[in-house]
Amino acid sequence: MRTQLLYTATLCAAALLCAPAHTADLSQTSSLKTSHEYLSLVSSVDSQPLRVNLSDNYVVGDFLIFEFPGNGIVDTESLPNTVWVDPKEEYDLPTVNFAFNSDTEIEHPCNTAVAEYPQYTHWHYESQTTYPWLTTDELCRGYISESEHLLRVMTAPDLLLAHGGITFDAIGTGYDTVQDLTWAKYRVTAISGEVHLSTVGAEADFGSVTFNASALSEFGPAFSVRTLSRTGYDNYPDSTSGQTDRIDEHEHDSAVLFELDHQWQLLAGEVLFQRTVDVGEPYRRLFVPASGWAQADVDEGFYQLGSGAFDLAAQPLRVVYQLTGPQRFSWIIDYDHADAIQDYSTQISFSDSKCGLLSLSENELTFECVTEMTDGSDLLSAASIRLTLNGQEIVEHGEFKLNADVVYGLSNPASTEGTTTLAAIPFGEWGLNAAVMNVAAMPFAAQTATQQQATGIDQIL
Numbered sequence: 001m002r003t004q005l006l007y008t009a010t011l012c013a014a015a016l017l018c019a020p021a022h023t024a025d026l027s028q029t030s031s032l033k034t035s036h037e038y039l040s041l042v043s044s045v046d047s048q049p050l051r052v053n054l055s056d057n058y059v060v061g062d063f064l065i066f067e068f069p070g071n072g073i074v075d076t077e078s079l080p081n082t083v084w085v086d087p088k089e090e091y092d093l094p095t096v097n098f099a100f101n102s103d104t105e106i107e108h109p110c111n112t113a114v115a116e117y118p119q120y121t122h123w124h125y126e127s128q129t130t131y132p133w134l135t136t137d138e139l140c141r142g143y144i145s146e147s148e149h150l151l152r153v154m155t156a157p158d159l160l161l162a163h164g165g166i167t168f169d170a171i172g173t174g175y176d177t178v179q180d181l182t183w184a185k186y187r188v189t190a191i192s193g194e195v196h197l198s199t200v201g202a203e204a205d206f207g208s209v210t211f212n213a214s215a216l217s218e219f220g221p222a223f224s225v226r227t228l229s230r231t232g233y234d235n236y237p238d239s240t241s242g243q244t245d246r247i248d249e250h251e252h253d254s255a256v257l258f259e260l261d262h263q264w265q266l267l268a269g270e271v272l273f274q275r276t277v278d279v280g281e282p283y284r285r286l287f288v289p290a291s292g293w294a295q296a297d298v299d300e301g302f303y304q305l306g307s308g309a310f311d312l313a314a315q316p317l318r319v320v321y322q323l324t325g326p327q328r329f330s331w332i333i334d335y336d337h338a339d340a341i342q343d344y345s346t347q348i349s350f351s352d353s354k355c356g357l358l359s360l361s362e363n364e365l366t367f368e369c370v371t372e373m374t375d376g377s378d379l380l381s382a383a384s385i386r387l388t389l390n391g392q393e394i395v396e397h398g399e400f401k402l403n404a405d406v407v408y409g410l411s412n413p414a415s416t417e418g419t420t421t422l423a424a425i426p427f428g429e430w431g432l433n434a435a436v437m438n439v440a441a442m443p444f445a446a447q448t449a450t451q452q453q454a455t456g457i458d459q460i461l
Contacts, residue, residue, distance in 0.1 A: 024064055024227040025053035026255035028203065031222075035263035037314040037408050039217040040418045044075070045312065047257040050206040052227060057198040058166055062188045065228040066206075067181045070219060076173040076184050078210035083186070085202045087165035087193025163202040165192030209257075216258060226254040263313055264422060266404050269302025269382060272428030277397045279434040284394045285331075288433050297389040301427050303402055304382040314408040316376035317417065320358065323365040323385065323427065325400045330362040331393035347390055352383040374411060395430070402427040 028051040039045065052064070068074040167190035175182050191199070209225075216223060275287040278296075286296045293299075305319055334342045348357055348365065355369040371379050389395060403424035409417045 024229050024253065025055050026051070026225065026227055026253065028053055029225070029255040029257070031256040031259050032311040033259045033261070033309065034216075034312040035310050035314060036217045036260060037263045037406075037418060037420055038310070038312045038410075039213040039260075041314060041408075041410050041416050042213045044210050045213050045216065045258075046078075046208040046210050049208055050225065050255075052204045052206065054163075054166065054199045054202045054204065056229070057200055058188050058191070058229075060188050060191055063230045064168060064186045064188070065230065066184045066186075067179075067226040067228060068183070069181055069223065070215070071175045071180065071182055073212055073215045073219060073223070074182050075210040075212065076182065078208070079170065079173075079184050080207055081170050082167065083204050083206055084167040084190070085163075085165055085204050087197055088161055088163055088202075089159070089194075089197070090161040091159055161201065162197055164194070164197035164199050166190070166199050166202055166204070167192075168204060211258075217260065219260070221260055222256050223258040223260070224254050224256045228253070261308065261310075262420070263307055263310060263408075264316070264406050264420070265306045266402065266422040266425050267304045267306045268402070268425050268427060269304060269384070271384075272301045272426075273299050273387075273400050273430060274428050275299040276431040276433050277395050279432065282391060284432075285391050286389055287430075295388075297391060298386060299430070300384050300386040301400070301402075302382055302384045303427070305380050305404065305406070307380055314410060314418070315374075316371060316379045316406055316408050318368055318370040318407045319379055320366065320368045320405045320407070322403050322405075323367075323400060324363060324403070324424075325398055327362055327396040328398060328400060328430075329360060329365050331389065331395045332360060333390060333393060347388050349386045349388070350383065351386070352381070354378065355383065355385075376408075397430045397432040399429040400427040401425065 030048045032045075032048055034045065050066070058064075066079075166188060168186040169189045171185050171187050173182065173184045211223075275290065275293070277284050278286050278288045287293070287299065289296055303321070305316065307313075307316075332344055332347050334344065342360070344357060344360065348360075348367075350356070350367065350369075352369060354372055355367055358366040358368050360366070365385075367385070369379055369383070401424045404422045405419055406422065407417055407419050409415075
C-alpha cells in the first residue's frame with residue numbers, strides 16, 4: 001500500500017444543507033470503458049481514482065471497507081496505507097462593483113455603496129491593485145488616476161464548504177469465500193479541525209487501484225467496487241449475526257470501475273452481393289441485366305470493421321477477411337499461367353488500396369487489409385470487394401458469408417500482438433433465373449454394350 005495526501009473535497013451547500021446523511025458516496029468515482037483485446041496485451045490495469053464522499057459524521061474508531069468481487073483480481077497492495085483529508089472552511093465573498101470617473105458630487109453611487117457596506121476594498125480597474133489607504137471621498141473622486149476606476153464592496157460572506165479533517169489507516173485485507181469478494185479495511189484514526197465541523201462533505205481520494213488484466217477480462221461485462229461503513233466493529237466479515245453494522249444506509253455505495261466489451265464487430269454494408277446468374281447464352285457465365293447495374297459481369301459487396309468508444313483500447317494492425325461459399329469462386333481463372341504468381345486482378349478488386357488478395361480456393365477468398373496509420377483508424381472505414389465475371393467459366397449460385405481475424409497491438413510496446421476472430425456475417429447471395437430441382441435418387445436399369453449407343457433416357461425406371 002502507498003501513502004497518499006488528500007486536499008480536495010466535494011462541495012456541500014451553505015450551512016451544510018446536504019442530502020439526508022449517508023455513509024460513503026462513490027458517485028464521484030468514474031468508470032473506464034475497456035476492451036478485452038487491450039487487456040490481453042497487458043499484465044495489469046489501473047482504475048480511475050476511488051473518490052469517497054463522506055456523507056455521515058465519522059469518529060475515531062469507525063471503519064470504511066472496500067469490497068471487490070472475486071479473488072485475485074484486485075491488487076490490494078496498490079491501495080494506500082494512509083489517506084487523510086485536511087479540514088476546510090471556504091466562503092464566497094459576494095461583491096457589488098461600481099465603475100466611476102472623477103466626480104465631485106457626494107451622492108455618487110460609489111459613496112452610496114461604501115456607506116451601505118462599510119467593509120470594502122478599493123480596487124483599481126486597470127492595474128487590478130487595491131488601495132486601502134485612500135479615503136472613500138478620495139477614491140470616489142478618482143484621485144488614483146484619470147482613468148476609470150472600480151470599487152468592489154464586499155457583502156456578508158456565504159459558506160461554500162466546511163468539513164473537519166479525517167485520517168484513514170489501512171488495517172488489513174482478505175478474501176471472503178462465502179461472498180466471493182476481496183475486502184480492504186480502513187480505520188478512522190484521527191479527526192481534526194474546529195469542534196463545530198463534522199466530516200460530512202469531505203472527499204477522500206484513495207487513488208487508482210491496480211487489477212490483474214487477464215482475471216479482470218474473464219470476470220464479466222462490468223466490474224464494481226462497494227463501500228461498507230461500520231462503527232467500532234473490528235471483525236470482518238460478520239460470520240456470527242450476518243447483519244451489517246452500517247453507520248447509515250446509502251443508495252450510492254457502489255461504483256462501476258470497468259465496463260468490459262469486445263472492441264470490434266464485423267458489419268455488413270447496405271449493398272451486398274445480389275446479382276442473378278443468367279441461364280441464357282452464354283449459359284451461367286454472366287448476370288441477368290438489372291436496374292442500377294450497367295455491367296452484366298460485375299457485383300459488389302460492402303463491409304466495415306466497427307468499433308465502439310473505449311478509454312483503454314488496442315490498435316488494429318491488419319485484418320484478414322475470409323469470403324466463403326460452396327463453389328462460389330470456382331469460376332475464377334488465372335490468366336497468367338506461365339508465371340508462378342497468379343493474376344486475378346481483372347476478376348477480384350478492392351475499393352481500399354490497403355487491401356490485397358492472400359489466397360483463393362473454390363470455396364474461400366481470403367484478403368488482407370493493413371493499416372497505414374499509427375492508430376489503425378483507417379481500417380475502420382467502410383470498404384468493398386468487387387467480383388467481375390470472366391464470361392468463360394460457369395458460375396455457381398448461392399449464399400456468401402464474410403468473417404475476419406483482427407490482428408491488434410499497442411503503440412508501446414509495439415512488438416506485442418494478439419488476434420481475435422469475429423463472427424461470420426451473411427454477405428448476400430447470387431440467385432439463378434431458373435428453377436432448381438434436387439433429385440434424391442434416380443435408379444437406372446442395366447445396359448448392354450449395344451444399348452450404350454442409345455441416349456440412355458429410356459433406361460430410367
